[in-house]
Amino acid sequence: MDTKTMLAVLKEKPAPGVTIKHVAIAEPKDEEVLVKVRHASICGTDIGIYNWIPWAQAHITPPQIMGHEMVGEIIKINTKEKTDLKVGDLVSSETHIFCNNCYQCEIKNYHICENMELFGIGRDGGFAEYATIPIRTTWKNDPAISVESMSVQEPLGNAVNVVTKAEVKGKKVLIMGLGPTGLCAGMVARAYGATEIVGVNRREYRRKLAMEIGFDRVTDKIDEKEYGTFDAVLEMSGNRIGIEIALDAVRIGGKIIAFGIPKESINIDWGKYLINKEISIGSVFGRMIWDTWEDTTKLLVDRKVDLEKIITHRFKLSEFEKAMEVMKSGECGKVVLTP
Ligand SMILES: [Zn+2]
Ligand SMILES: [Zn+2]
Structure with a gap:
């Protein structure tokens, strides 16, 4: 990395709107990866966060980097365990970060974990040039899928x-x-x-x-x-x-x-x-981890589903406000951002 800062879209204040500015690049904590974000897509949830609806107020503690649907390239892995992940892998984050410690996790209902933390909502997310993701919620993408589509798998x-x-x-x-x-x-x-x-x-x-x-x-x-x-x-x-x-x-x-x-x-x-x-x-509240991701991959690899068909708008991350206008208008399918 030649620079210590990155562009990010932040919910900086407990009020409507966002701040787009340079912030420090996070270091991956224990059992996390650091990725260079390739694409991120805007979710309906992000409109609520932008508008600062009561749900967002209850779930977000500013300042917080927004964005939970993304794909990035691993540039650093911080683990003491054995992992299949390697530098250069294109990965996405499961939004539901499970605790691996509660009854639901025990019975493999990780997606409805009792202590769930949400990527880009309860912790910094992917509307930035770099992001950190816990290894346990990092999904390694099949390279047969288009990189843009990888950001729309949620x-x-x-x-x-x-x-x-x-x-x-x-x-x-x-x-x-x-x-x-x-x-x-x-x-x-x-x-x-x-x-x-x-x-x-x-x-x-x-x-x-x-x-x-x-x-x-x-x-x-x-x-x-x-x-x-x-x-x-x-x-x-x-x-x-x-x-x-x-x-x-x-x-x-x-x-x-x-x-x-x-x-x-x-x-x-x-x-x-x-x-x-x-x-x-x-x-349904989210995706079965990882059964749904496997089925999703199969649909994309077999070309039974083409996500490119619902990506209607593309913006640079710095143009986030313009992208949000399109989202709010409802005259769009998926809106994809590129740092
Ligand atoms: Zn979403
Ligand atoms: Zn749990």
């Missing part, structure tokens, strides 16, 4: 976990919400043998994108005539109306997988839906 991984739980093979599937994870869910549902994939979003931009990547049909509203006809509904919107429609749209005995997080408390008619319709509702 939403794809979420989609893989959602679609796997929904068991879509041979099924008619409804996807509520066509943000990046909803769009990925469409591609994964296709790869996993869904017979019909319908997407719902109020934005025309997102509906168009969904059609381009292989949805069978898109709409801004499901016709009531179609209520009760979907075998599986993937609730990716986190929107109250979206959730209500999911409950009506799913067929008797069908399945809903919840992924989108509502900003408000949701009331559901327990008797009408859960009992009388005998539907099952499952949920």
